[in-house]
Amino acid sequence: MLWxxxxHVEHNLHSTLNIHFLIALHTKFAPDCGFGLIKQAYRRTRVSTYIAKVVENSSPESRLNIPQLVRLEDGTVIVKTSD
Structure with a gap:
């Protein structure tokens, strides 16, 4: 990454770059809890196609994880994306 x-700097694509590092032993990020809940739910759930249900059911009491669909099964696009 540094190279x-x-x-980029040598080819004048940027004049300066700022690089930020996490403090040692302080690498936990608040959303990690939500991803951990999804991971646990995924491991104990048989998933065929509806991963959104796994995300939704991963934190039913706190509603921490709310799935946001990008496209529906019928092809309806909710969030436009590009390649």
Missing amino acids: YDIW
Whole structure:
């Protein structure tokens, strides 16, 4: 990553770059809890196609994880994306 950053500066794509690192032993991020709940639910659930239900059921009491669909099964696009 650092070599890529240096290359960008040398080729005048950026004049400066700021690099930020986490403090040692302080790498936990608040959303990690939500991802952990999804991971646990995924491991104990047989999933065929509806991963959104696994996400929704991963934290039923706290409503911490709310799935946001991008596209429906019928092809309806909810959130436009690009390649």
